[in-house]
Amino acid sequence: MVSFLVRRLIVSVLILLAASFIMFVLAANSGDPLQDLRTTNAPNREQLIAQRSEVLRLDLPVPLRWANWLGGATGCLVPGAQLCDLGRTISGSAVLTVLPTAMSSTVVLVTGATVFAVILGVLVGVITALRQNTPFDLGVTLFSFFLYSLPSFLIAVLLKEFIAIRFNDFLVAGGRLSPGMVLGVGAVFGGAVALFSRGTRRRRWALFAIAAAASAATLGGLSLSGWFVDPGLGPVGLGLGVLGTAAVTVLLMDAWRGRLRWVTGGAALAGLLGCLLVQGALERGSWPIIFGVVFGFLGAGILGGFLAGGQERATAARIGGVVLTAAGLLAVVDRFIREWPAYVANPRVSGRPIATVGSETPGLTGDLWTVGMDRFTHLLLPTMALMLISFAAYTRYSRAGMLEVLDQDYIRTARAKGLPERTVIARHALRNTLIPVATIVATDIGSLLGGAVIAEHVFAIPGMGQLFNTSHRLVDLNPIMGYFLVIAIMAITFNILADLAYAALDPRVRVRG
């Protein structure tokens, strides 16, 4: 294991060296860094050209400049010593100061997109596999093909035009849905449920009617009570959220039995009560309080489950931990949502909350909740644009994986033992489906980083992709190489992690040491 890691790391460093050389040479030959100076009318043109040539060492041949850059970059490997030097941009600021600020937006963007794409993609993929060849399956497959063929710049522009601007208009107009809209959404939702279900035609029609009526009533109620202007989860929403988490946990862990039922129920109840109790503490926004709440809930859940679990204390502790952590997160989310009216009314935002440009509202100040809400409204659409593409791939991948797993002998064995279908799916099929998906997620990080270049371009977010894009237009090598260093190290790290994860999750794979 250790020798495998060491070997992988050595090879990775060599790969990184070679890739940086290729990148440097290609980028250096892609244009002329003096372009803007050659066409300028400034009287001291020659002097400016000479000055920049000297700063960028244009007198040296490209491989030597690469070696020069590499020398500075190697200094970063020595911890403590102030040797780290990634060079300066054309405008004179050090890459080491430009890069971290640019990274923050991109990291949030890519992480958010990955998390949501994985959760939704696996969920939808597994469900379509379980309902193979239903109209629902066909519809989702076609839709994922469509998303798969949709370039991210198209998605981004469409989101900007249709979601952001329309939603803002909707809020400005008072935040009331028209009856036609309510009925339409209800009909679509009911249709999806009916197509998803298996059974007789009569049962489908009944399901359609129930689902359509329920969703239309909910939506209409929310609209009439002005929820879209002044949203919040409220005790009802919190309760539903906690109960939903508990239900999903029980399903996934296949723990609806004996004492664990009581543990789950107790955890859900405790979570709900806890949510309502900490609301006051969360009024003031600060990171220690938020972390305190979430980790306090986590600890309480694990401890409670452990104590109450009896013979199955390990499982009980996990259930308690998951349910209570979800409750803590819900409490935080609820606090965020309740910030919404104040945020919308802020003079800097002036009633149009969903932003289409930038990563923060200029000049907006406020506590953690306000600033957090501001980040959220700015990064929402680019994250969606990135997510939708990966979502399509993960859906198709987990669907194929689930179908493959369901065909294995051990599934037949599990069924033959007489295990309930729920157990077969949750315990035997789902877990094995997740193994290849985990590795795909890791290797997909490169395409997400590439997608971030486009998403940041469309939404004018000053992130790493934008840094690359603007530097590349100027043939500004140092920031390009800084960007390359970050994404290449990320890609390599995630690939190694993928290999290790595969070996850890799948006992059939052995890491050769």
Add this chain to the structure above:
Amino acid sequence: MSDQNRSAESPPPPQEFGDATPARGFGALVLRRFLRNRMAMVSLFLVLLLWLGTVVAIGLGPLPGLWKHDYSTLYPQHAGGRATLSLLPVWLGGEGIGLGEHPFGQSRIGQDYFAMTMRGIQNSVFVMVVIGGAGTVVGTVIGAIAGYYRGWVDAVLMRMTDVFIVIPTLVIGAVVGRTAGGLGIWFLAVLLALISWMPVARLVRAEFLSLREREFVEAARVGGAGNARIIAVHILPNAVGVVIVSGTLLAASAILLETALSYLGYGVQPPEVSLGRLISDNQSAFATRPWLYWWPAVFIVGLALLVNFVGDGLRNAFDPRQHRFRLRRTPGTRGGGRASSRAAAPPATEPENRSER
């Protein structure tokens, strides 16, 4: 596609022995499965039709087209540059079915948008074919050599592949495209092909690694065949499924790569037209002249979708694992097919071929 036809050029003669099923070769089976896949066939037909349509409309190279305008001339503003295409007949309250002067409208400086869009489709298809073709050839050669020789050759070639994989395709594509964009679309397409062969190489290598251990390779070697002959004549025809499928998926992602690069300004340069470039030039006019956005958008998505459907059809034709799962639902039939030796491998090939969008 020519490989597809080649593998079926000698279908075994039908044998009418009572009710015995006629013997079919692998190629014939694959072709039959593909031809029966209605979605893939319709998609293939539509892609060819679309491309032929652009050739008929605006010509290709020395061939003149039928359409009266070309894609670079500036024309006087007609009807405010609005799209004059009308599909509603008069009796339904429309203006009658007709193309009008500028069916897709005019660009902001007055070019005929229909001719521009057609030219953009031609360029996209061209780049797709070159990247799909050249990328598949390079990837197949590298993958075949690495998988066949193993050892240090394999190690060197695969580390080389890793070097290229470390840089996201879109990023290295932007760097290469900035160099090549001004030098013409041929140059751009070939250079992009040289940076996008990696997924093909990996898949072909994996296939070669398993095929080289089979008995027929041993038999060929005993028969006196050299390495080159074994690779080209004995193993490659057996790996043709992987090659074709990964090549098609590469082609589908190539469309998105080219349009994305052109969107960022690194791909096809004016006066040449790219659908991605049309979108980036006109997205600020979305509210006032939406047709300038919609026409290229529809054709990018349509083209990529159709090619993806063809690729999916080919994959199902070569590896019809989907059929086995239906058996699970009908108890009493002959089992559900045994777990394949590939159980530990990722189940589908497609995300390996994703483009960086």
